[in-house]
Amino acid sequence: MKKLTLTRGGTAHRTIMLVTVLVLVAVALYLPHYYAPYRVFQFTEVLVFAIAVLSLNLLTGYTGQISLGHSFFFAIGAYTTAVMFRDLDVAFVIPFVVAFVVAFVVGFLIGIPALRLSGVYLALVTIALAVITPPLLTRFEGLTGGSQGINIDTPTAPAWSGLADDQWLYYICLVVAAVVFLLARNLVRGGVGLSMTAVRDNELAARTMGVNPAVPKTRTFAYSAGFAGVAGALYTLVVGLVAPGSFTIILAINLLVGTVVGGMATIAGAVFGAAFIGFVPVYTSGINPALGGVIYGAVVILIMFVMPGGVMGLARRIRGWLVTLEEPADRRRASGTGQTETAGSLPAARAGAVDGGTEQSGTTDPGTAQDDRPGEQTTTGDRREN
Amino acid sequence: MPLLRVSDLTVSFDGVVALEQASFDVEEGQVCGLIGPNGAGKTTLFNCISRIYQPTSGAIEFDGKSVLSVPSHRISALGVARTFQNLGLFDSQTVLQNVLVGAHHRMRANFLTSVLRLPGVRREERALRDEGMALLVDLGLESHAHQPVGGLPFGTLKRVEIARALASRPRLMMMDEPASGLTHAEVDDVGELLLRIRASFGLTLLLVEHHMSLVMGVSDKAVVLDFGRKIAEGPPSAVQQDPAVIEAYLGSSV
Ligand SMILES: Nc1ncnc2c1ncn2[C@@H]1O[C@H](COP(=O)(O)OP(=O)(O)OP(=O)(O)O)[C@@H](O)[C@H]1O
Ligand SMILES: [Mg+2]
Numbered sequence: 001m002k003k004l005t006l007t008r009g010g011t012a013h014r015t016i017m018l019v020t021v022l023v024l025v026a027v028a029l030y031l032p033h034y035y036a037p038y039r040v041f042q043f044t045e046v047l048v049f050a051i052a053v054l055s056l057n058l059l060t061g062y063t064g065q066i067s068l069g070h071s072f073f074f075a076i077g078a079y080t081t082a083v084m085f086r087d088l089d090v091a092f093v094i095p096f097v098v099a100f101v102v103a104f105v106v107g108f109l110i111g112i113p114a115l116r117l118s119g120v121y122l123a124l125v126t127i128a129l130a131v132i133t134p135p136l137l138t139r140f141e142g143l144t145g146g147s148q149g150i151n152i153d154t155p156t157a158p159a160w161s162g163l164a165d166d167q168w169l170y171y172i173c174l175v176v177a178a179v180v181f182l183l184a185r186n187l188v189r190g191g192v193g194l195s196m197t198a199v200r201d202n203e204l205a206a207r208t209m210g211v212n213p214a215v216p217k218t219r220t221f222a223y224s225a226g227f228a229g230v231a232g233a234l235y236t237l238v239v240g241l242v243a244p245g246s247f248t249i250i251l252a253i254n255l256l257v258g259t260v261v262g263g264m265a266t267i268a269g270a271v272f273g274a275a276f277i278g279f280v281p282v283y284t285s286g287i288n289p290a291l292g293g294v295i296y297g298a299v300v301i302l303i304m305f306v307m308p309g310g311v312m313g314l315a316r317r318i319r320g321w322l323v324t325l326e327e328p329a330d331r332r333r334a335s336g337t338g339q340t341e342t343a344g345s346l347p348a349a350r351a352g353a354v355d356g357g358t359e360q361s362g363t364t365d366p367g368t369a370q371d372d373r374p375g376e377q378t379t380t381g382d383r384r385e386n
Numbered sequence: 387m388p389l390l391r392v393s394d395l396t397v398s399f400d401g402v403v404a405l406e407q408a409s410f411d412v413e414e415g416q417v418c419g420l421i422g423p424n425g426a427g428k429t430t431l432f433n434c435i436s437r438i439y440q441p442t443s444g445a446i447e448f449d450g451k452s453v454l455s456v457p458s459h460r461i462s463a464l465g466v467a468r469t470f471q472n473l474g475l476f477d478s479q480t481v482l483q484n485v486l487v488g489a490h491h492r493m494r495a496n497f498l499t500s501v502l503r504l505p506g507v508r509r510e511e512r513a514l515r516d517e518g519m520a521l522l523v524d525l526g527l528e529s530h531a532h533q534p535v536g537g538l539p540f541g542t543l544k545r546v547e548i549a550r551a552l553a554s555r556p557r558l559m560m561m562d563e564p565a566s567g568l569t570h571a572e573v574d575d576v577g578e579l580l581l582r583i584r585a586s587f588g589l590t591l592l593l594v595e596h597h598m599s600l601v602m603g604v605s606d607k608a609v610v611l612d613f614g615r616k617i618a619e620g621p622p623s624a625v626q627q628d629p630a631v632i633e634a635y636l637g638s639s640v
Pocket of ligand 2: 430
């Protein structure tokens with residue numbers, strides 16, 4: 001087959017990107033009008049999980065800090081929101097912000113002692129977080145409602161929207177997910193993102209290059225926990241009930257599975273990872289209710305063998321077969337010109353580039369928007385009748 | 387005042403003495419060759435200056451200030467950069483991205499401004515990218531800019547390390563065997579490259595290298611270590627004739 005050659009940031013490349021994004025957005029927007037309410041509810045849950053998986057991927061995928069305790073931060077967000085709805089008369093967006101801030105601060109504080117640990121040791125300590133979450137929630141009954149948990153009324157669609165409640169909830173989650181994915185993408189794409197992966201790849205070299213590993217590690221811990229908290233807040237909104245049994249270590253493990261299945265250190269992978277942990281267990285227990293967990297586990301192992309880079313790794317490989325992406329020649333020329341203009345002295349050329357900034361290089365930020373969108377779900381399901 | 391002053395530096399690892407009372411100066415603008423047989427303590431010395439190893443005793447001053455109270459991640463901002471003997475690259479990153487990490491201490495963007503991607507962040511990113519690209523062009527690496535460092539040959543990666551170190555705009559650059567694993571023709575290229583970047587970036591170089599013709603050809607002075615002790619120091623031609631040096635090399639290579 002003939003390979004397609006595209007110039008990164010060129011018209012053809014950008015057009016393809018734009019079309020892809022538009023299609024994904026259209027699919028994501030149309031979804032709740034196509035499927036029956038119980039399916040829409042599942043997709044809504046996938047969006048919630050997608051945020052949680054993404055939050056864990058920032059930490060584990062990008063800075064290499066394994067957390068098996070992200071159910072803890074998820075629970076913080078969920079309970080913060082539930083308590084606010086129960087005890088206070090709060091406006092709509094406030095719970096998300098508060099859930100984010102509370103989880104962010106807790107994550108930052110936990111990130112400090114976590115600096116002393118890495119690999120399995122960190123995994124072990126975070127498991128402890130996951131393990132204490134349910135008993136902790138049961139213990140402080142006055143605040144958390146004990147083992148009964150807290151019930152809240154899920155939001156109803158306003159009349160002007162003309163939407164059913166399940167559709168309304170779906171769109172809320174879609175918007176919040178889009179925002180979180182955009183923020184996460186912002187974080188990893190620039191120099192800060194490079195400091196995160198540098199610390200993961202080679203901490204000693206990173207330090208020598210001027211990166212204080214404590215900075216990317218604790219900050220990422222905080223943002224990761226904060227985003228997990230936002231996912232928890234949405235969970236409360238969607239499910240309408242928080243109880244200790246929903247925040248066990250199984251959730252934490254599932255988030256890690258979603259991270260790996262989607263693709264470590266990818267943004268868009270979280271959507272696929274979330275779809276996996278949202279749908280696959282349902283199907284496997286459909287095959288055989290008694291052996292559902294076993295089949296699920298086997299599927300996870302199989303996937304790790306067949307596509308070690310996760311869904312995104314596979315997608316990249318397929319793209320590599322189909323398309324050759326070339327770097328634009330103009331960017332190279334731009335640097336070259338700067339050099340000759342300043343008589344070949346590089347320090348001067350660099351100084352020029354710092355405040356100059358040639359215009360065309362700004363237009364070449366490839367693949368951004370496409371990766372930001374949670375969206376495409378093509379699982380077969382029952383049609384919506386409306 | 388010398389740019390770098392190492393005084394009576396001693397380093398021991400559970401009884402193994404890697405450096406013993408080593409002292410020497412490097413003047414601004416000099417190329418100082420640091421040579422010695424395997425295990426002489428050359429890399430250990432680099433690691434002390436990088437603040438990766440804590441010396442048992444002695445002092446290291448850069449530009450008149452002690453570096454021993456500076457944490458390792460601040461060394462690069464002081465103006466000291468280095469390359470690694472066995473490479474210290476970030477394998478998941480492209481060549482250009484590695485070089486950009488080299489410029490980390492000059493980056494203003496932080497987590498908050500990045501997550502919001504404020505206009506300043508974009509502007510700075512663009513400027514640093516252009517600058518990194520110019521460095522790669524200068525070192526003949528531009529065709530590799532967007533390749534992951536993973537699959538590239540060792541000689542190329544050694545050069546990437548040089549580019550990354552230059553990205554921090556150092557005053558002192560420490561190179562740990564930049565010509566190791568290269569072919570003869572490539573070794574000559576490295577010699578030229580070192581002199582060229584010294585001139586165009588106004589660098590002081592501390593060079594560890596086993597290719598004698600290369601070190602002797604580019605160095606203004608040479609310091610010879612053997613079993614952690616300085617056994618000779620002076621102009622390359624004189625050092626080469628030094629009986630103690632000949633003895634050390636013969637002793638180790640037989
Ligand atoms: N982290 C360490 N722990 C224990 N011993 C060490 C450590 N680093 C270096 N050494 C020892 O210190 C001595 C000097 O090692 P160093 O790596 O500095 O030598 P070198 O001059 O760079 O040699 P080469 O030319 O082979 O690179 C050796 O005996 C080495 O085994
Ligand atoms: Mg060495």
